[in-house]
Amino acid sequence: MSAPAGSEWVNPLRDKRDKRMPRIAGPCAVVIFGVTGDLARKKLMPAIYDLANRGLLPPQFALVGFARREWAHEDFGKEVYEAVQQHARTPFHQEVWDRLSEGIRFVQGDFSDDAAFQRLADTLHSLDTERGTGGNHAFYLSIPPKAFPLVCEKLAQFGLARETDGCWNRVVIEKPFGHDLASAESLNAVVNTVFPESSVFRIDHYLGKETVQNLLALRFANTMFEPIWNAHYVDHVQITMAEDIGLGGRAGYYDGIGAARDVIQNHLLQLLALTAMEEPVNFSPAELQAEKIKVLSATRLAQPLDQTTARGQYAAGWQGSQQVVGLLDEEGFAKTSTTETYAAITLDVDTRRWAGVPFYLRSGKRLGRRVTEIALVFKRAPHLPFDATMTEELGHNALVIRVQPDEGITLRFGSKVPGNRMEVRDVNMDFSYGSAFAEESPEAYERLILDVLLGEPSLFPVNAEVELAWQILDPALEHWAALDAEGGGPEPYAAGSWGPDSAFEMLHRVGREWRRP
Structure with missing residues (x-):
């Protein structure tokens, strides 16, 4: 059963009065820029597996990596698998991994590469159709702060920041948010030119x-x-x-x-x-x-x-x-x-x-x-x-x-x-x-990533x-x-x-x- 675009998936058997039942994210894709870094390997990819293992991600979920490495989808899948084996907090279940791995994709390219961002747009559109991700995309910028403006501008250039027909596009930014007040104001202005403030999630894992x-x-x-x-x-x-x-x-x-x-x-x-x-x-x-x-x-x-x-x-x-x-x-x-x-x-x-x-x-x-x-x-x-x-x-x-x-x-x-x-x-x-x-x-990143997918901004500055x-x-x-x-x-x-x-x-x-x- 699929959910309406932009909404969270709700189990029809769930008793809404039972407060113990967690909220489950709706159909969506997460794109991680900087998947070869320590943060992605040790925290982000394991947290996504742990969320899947806890039943908090929907069947219509996809994970896309973006980096300069010349990897095929299968190569990136192996990287995610190794990260999960080494750093996941929950037990490994083959059936969970098999379901998650079906939605793993990789896009090779540089942040200034127009062709790479066109491939990213094509990949996401294909996942919307093949996996039912519903046009909902979260872009996680696990990259140096100096690259934030360029990536945001490219996402806008290729129509990946636009919200249409009830679908959402959100950006997740890691600290530091600038170097001082002037640079923070400049960065915020650039990001908000592309994404409305309601779609910007500044991660503070504490x-x-x-x-x-x-x-x-x-x-x-x-x-x-x-x-x-x-x-x-x-x-x-x-x-x-x-x-x-x-x-x-x-x-x-x-x-x-x-x-x-x-x-x-x-x-x-x-x-x-x-x-x-x-x-x-x-x-x-x-x-x-x-x-x-x-x-x-x-x-x-x-x-x-x-x-x-x-x-x-x-x-x-x-x-x-x-x-x-x-x-x-x-x-x-x-x-x-x-x-x-x-x-x-x-x-x-x-x-x-x-x-x-x-x-x-x-x-x-x-x-x-x-x-x-x-x-x-x-x-x-x-x-x-x-x-x-x-x-x-x-x-x-x-x-x-x-x-x-x-x-x-x-x-x-x-x-x-x-x-x-x-x-x-x-x-x-x-x-x-x-x-x-x-x-x-x-784990902190499990909670925060799930909040991004749910559109719940309470824990984000x-x-x-x-x-x-x-x-x-x-x-x-x-x-x-x-x-x-x-x-x-x-x-x-x-x-x-x-x-x-x-x-x-x-x-x-x-x-x-x-x-x-």
């Missing part, structure tokens, strides 16, 4: 993670947190994304971008928006985006920047039991590179809820361990009638949302130590997704969010560029540590300290 979405449930489905989620009780907020890996082999992508552009501008500012925004009227895309835009509009870098920002570059050191080289000795990086591998900034959110509460954002490579978390650190209690000796081992209460790798929530509070004396010490109350639910959390994020970060980037011009540069920090001394001093000078997860 927003597809289960714990990030659970942040909304934690805040707005529980009455116990709302009364203390504000400046009356919160001393400060720390948002951390730490990685223990280096950048060997990634100079082509990372050099000249750095930690602030790579992570803070998108992932961490989106986490800030979800943490600090007001309650939406409902969870429709428009309402969620409106609240995020409001809070990002009220966010600015704290001053002065030489005291409220820090950056560093990892040097040689020990990562666990392995001795590793510094960035300047990694393949592809110049000995004079000023690309930061660690960045930390202090933000003020000028709303009634958060006035006076600093938000500290940090991201880095070659740090002590891999972890992403949001930590609300609460103000100290007066500790009366306790004397100092009773509470000397008591720190700040904290609510920590662990985004990865051990997804869950930790609440840190004071409890009496067993014994005859009154002594209060920190203890943790812990919730872990892995032990609390039998259901396995879907819109133009205004992207541009506001650059507007917030640009002064720090300009400040650091000025320091580089004067002969400065990122401060070295030992691999396996928790960052440069300047980052710790950034908090110490105001009587605070970074969490060490």
Whole structure:
């Protein structure tokens, strides 16, 4: 049974009152530009197989690869098969693969090759007829950002961006969304000339993670947190994304971008928006985006920047039991590179809820361990009638949302130590997704790709969010560029540590300290 073009396929036997039943994508084709890259091989193609394996893709589905390789359809099919075997999260089922492989096609060509885009158009038209994909196409640009405008223009030139007769064409763009505010505005203008904003899906895979979405449930489905989620009780907020890996082999992508552009501008500012925004009227895309835009509009870098920002570059050191080289000795990086591998900034959110509460954002490579978390650190209690000796081992209460790798929530509070004396010490109350639910959390790219096919934009930043994020970060980037011009540069920090001394001093000078997860 086929579905009307542009709609999601609905099982006629499904009871619409049963909320456990997932939504299934309608007939469509996904075109991946850059299928030879790591992202496509390790994430995108396995995620598409996993969606098929979970029954979330329709029988009328096709996957098209576009790249310079001189492959036949069968060669690309083998590449997808190997990617699925190596990286899929769900068990391999031959019948699922056989059904999926029937719709796999490949188009060889360069981004500037008119003949290649004509072949792509012909291939999609054939799939619409042969596979019943219904004229619905999603174009996933897993390519360098500088190629986005050219590919979008070619899609328009060959009629692949037009929506007609109830069919849809959507474009998926990977970060970074520009290099600064001016380039982001220029990129958005080019993309929106070809695709309406409602058809543009900017992927931020962090927003597809289960714990990030659970942040909304934690805040707005529980009455116990709302009364203390504000400046009356919160001393400060720390948002951390730490990685223990280096950048060997990634100079082509990372050099000249750095930690602030790579992570803070998108992932961490989106986490800030979800943490600090007001309650939406409902969870429709428009309402969620409106609240995020409001809070990002009220966010600015704290001053002065030489005291409220820090950056560093990892040097040689020990990562666990392995001795590793510094960035300047990694393949592809110049000995004079000023690309930061660690960045930390202090933000003020000028709303009634958060006035006076600093938000500290940090991201880095070659740090002590891999972890992403949001930590609300609460103000100290007066500790009366306790004397100092009773509470000397008591720190700040904290609510920590662990985004990865051990997804869950930790609440840190004071409890009496067993014994005859009154002594209060920190203890943790812990919730872990892995032990609390039998259901396995879907991988972020599975959720986001399915949302693209369903036309569900809640988890995707819109133009205004992207541009506001650059507007917030640009002064720090300009400040650091000025320091580089004067002969400065990122401060070295030992691999396996928790960052440069300047980052710790950034908090110490105001009587605070970074969490060490």
